[in-house]
Amino acid sequence: MSQPTTLFHKLWQAHVVRSLGEDLDLLHVDRHLIHDLSGARALTDLQERGLAVRNPELCIATPDHSISSQPGRTLASSPFGERLGGGLRKMAEAAGIPFFGLDHPNQGIVHVVGPETGFTLPGSLLVCGDSHTSTHGALGALAWGIGSSEVVHVLATQTVRQRRPQTMRITVDGELGQGVEAKDVILHIIGALGVAAGTGHAVEYAGTTIAALDLEGRMTICNLSIEFGARMGMIAPDETTFAYLKDRPLAPKGGAWDQALAQWRGLRSDEGAVFDREVRIDAADIAPQITWGTSPGQTLAITGTIPAPDSFVEAEQRNNTELALEYMGLSGGQPIAGTKVDRVFIGSCTNGRLPDLRRAAAVAQGRTVASHVTAWIVPGSAQVKVAAEAEGLDKIFLDAGFEWREPGCAQCVATNGETVAPGERCVSTSNRNFVGRQGPKARTHLAGPAMAAAAAIAGEITDVRNLTAVAEDK
Amino acid sequence: MEKLQLLQGVAAPLPRANIDTDIITPAKRLLDANRETMHQHTFEPLRFLADGDENPDFILNKPGYRDAVILITGRNFGCGSSRETAVWGLRGLGIRCVIAESFGDIFFNNCFQNSLLPIRLPGETIAELLAEAGNDQGNMQFQVDVANCTLTTPSGRTITFDLTPDRQTALLEGLDEVGQTLQEDAATAAFQARDRKARPWIYDLGTVD
Numbered sequence A: 001m002s003q004p005t006t007l008f009h010k011l012w013q014a015h016v017v018r019s020l021g022e023d024l025d026l027l028h029v030d031r032h033l034i035h036d037l038s039g040a041r042a043l044t045d046l047q048e049r050g051l052a053v054r055n056p057e058l059c060i061a062t063p064d065h066s067i068s069s070q071p072g073r074t075l076a077s078s079p080f081g082e083r084l085g086g087g088l089r090k091m092a093e094a095a096g097i098p099f100f101g102l103d104h105p106n107q108g109i110v111h112v113v114g115p116e117t118g119f120t121l122p123g124s125l126l127v128c129g130d131s132h133t134s135t136h137g138a139l140g141a142l143a144w145g146i147g148s149s150e151v152v153h154v155l156a157t158q159t160v161r162q163r164r165p166q167t168m169r170i171t172v173d174g175e176l177g178q179g180v181e182a183k184d185v186i187l188h189i190i191g192a193l194g195v196a197a198g199t200g201h202a203v204e205y206a207g208t209t210i211a212a213l214d215l216e217g218r219m220t221i222c223n224l225s226i227e228f229g230a231r232m233g234m235i236a237p238d239e240t241t242f243a244y245l246k247d248r249p250l251a252p253k254g255g256a257w258d259q260a261l262a263q264w265r266g267l268r269s270d271e272g273a274v275f276d277r278e279v280r281i282d283a284a285d286i287a288p289q290i291t292w293g294t295s296p297g298q299t300l301a302i303t304g305t306i307p308a309p310d311s312f313v314e315a316e317q318r319n320n321t322e323l324a325l326e327y328m329g330l331s332g333g334q335p336i337a338g339t340k341v342d343r344v345f346i347g348s349c350t351n352g353r354l355p356d357l358r359r360a361a362a363v364a365q366g367r368t369v370a371s372h373v374t375a376w377i378v379p380g381s382a383q384v385k386v387a388a389e390a391e392g393l394d395k396i397f398l399d400a401g402f403e404w405r406e407p408g409c410a411q412c413v414a415t416n417g418e419t420v421a422p423g424e425r426c427v428s429t430s431n432r433n434f435v436g437r438q439g440p441k442a443r444t445h446l447a448g449p450a451m452a453a454a455a456a457i458a459g460e461i462t463d464v465r466n467l468t469a470v471a472e473d474k
Numbered sequence B: 001m002e003k004l005q006l007l008q009g010v011a012a013p014l015p016r017a018n019i020d021t022d023i024i025t026p027a028k029r030l031l032d033a034n035r036e037t038m039h040q041h042t043f044e045p046l047r048f049l050a051d052g053d054e055n056p057d058f059i060l061n062k063p064g065y066r067d068a069v070i071l072i073t074g075r076n077f078g079c080g081s082s083r084e085t086a087v088w089g090l091r092g093l094g095i096r097c098v099i100a101e102s103f104g105d106i107f108f109n110n111c112f113q114n115s116l117l118p119i120r121l122p123g124e125t126i127a128e129l130l131a132e133a134g135n136d137q138g139n140m141q142f143q144v145d146v147a148n149c150t151l152t153t154p155s156g157r158t159i160t161f162d163l164t165p166d167r168q169t170a171l172l173e174g175l176d177e178v179g180q181t182l183q184e185d186a187a188t189a190a191f192q193a194r195d196r197k198a199r200p201w202i203y204d205l206g207t208v209d
């Protein structure tokens, strides 16, 4: 009998074009996503070198980072929209790469568009010049973010040179508590393991908790893999995955679907497969999370207390805590709940999908955003927006005093000019609370959509479970 | 790609962990991404004060360290975003080698696309190097020898580091990966011909319209 193999090794092995040395392989790229921040530039580089795009039909391009999320927007509504979004259109069309522009029903954040169109498939190898490409691993794809030189390499050769990483399996078992969602699971994992624990590893998430999540929740988990250093996160495809993909426009149809399905069913780690590192997490230990610092690992249960620098033994950690608290304008030893907020941002490739918006709407329904808070809902894609409007979610949000905006990255990275002002505090459903991420001196607290909606209503960081309890009393 | 064989010069100590690529290149600077000018914004939140003046406490602003060619820093350097502009900016500042206990994977890989050498060394060694680099206002010369994989400190200590043979060759000879892989195109074509039979749906996509 053959050696039991991990899902990761099966995916890797299926894409080796040629071995280039010990642990270094040339791998075939099945799917390549291109966005406005680096796309036009990479295509121009290629052109200047006199090279053509080898397989334009295996790419898709859409603007997301630089464009405005303002209702009624055009490319001209953001400072660099025309140059970057318009540049991408020109270069992509010239190269024959399918392009989803602002007026296209499939425009959106690359990591939302890939799965929802069926471009991302189980067993495919997908890359994109963006570190959150790990998101696509939720469908059983081998997916990771690459740098801009590598983007040019993929365009020219349809391959990527990659060193084989170590493997890690994170098994989460048990039922999630009331008010606890996928975002809390992954923030809890990062908090427990530290922000560099996954470096050099491809991570597979497994266990009953993961299996019970919908595809969108699994994407949230895989999305944040890079926040503890892992370039690749993945989940074995199962019936939930297949049901999600069936009839998506770019997914296989008819006989090809049946043939694909037969292959996809084998995409899981064999019984007895050995990982370089195994971690086990008990779902019962996970509470709704909120970050307090400037790294996603600086996270707390909502009922927790902000750590004081002197609570750490290690000088480096003391120092990091002090720097983070100073930047965030917080004092150690205080409960995190009750911290006043100025802004709430619900969206991004982490939490900008339909079930995310549904959870936020369930909290917002019949309530009002606190008068001092500006709260935005930015759907992850045009498809998400249309689907949410069909359910009336836009109306719930607008009635509660949220802004209902156009799809894109928006305030996750604020490269479109939609910054959080210096010193302002924002609860955000995105994935990075880094110094200056949402704008110079902006203070970001990461949380899931339900917690973020609760903060908008309360005007302060608050335990969403209290709000839900009030609703159930009524 | 430019060659990197022997490097000699000042090493700047930056003892801080988890310096992410948003700190190295703030997002708003990505819009005007330009290899030649990116260094003007490198380390912006640390290097400049709120009014735009240089922060005199930042190591690369201190006399003696302004021309540093090596950066010695805390663990998990370059974590976060995939932006290669972080590497361009460091190169623009004149840095050709970064030494840390660990790096963000994408950053580490991006370095080799731009003739910048990232060196991983154990935490205790880093602590000693930081101390040595911090002495004497930066007038001391470190040396990196790519052919022999050695780092020599001002005190004369020689430390060896790991470098895979393919990366070593690429640095020494200034090889470009795109050019190298284009020569493998027959292998890619053969792969696709085989794979198209096994997984036709990868190549025949539906349409969205």
Ligand code: SF4
Pocket: A064, A065, A109, A110, A111, A130, A132, A348, A349, A350, A408, A409, A412, A413, A430, A431
């Ligand atoms: S939503 Fe944020 S994290 Fe996701 S791709 Fe856009 S900028 Fe990057």
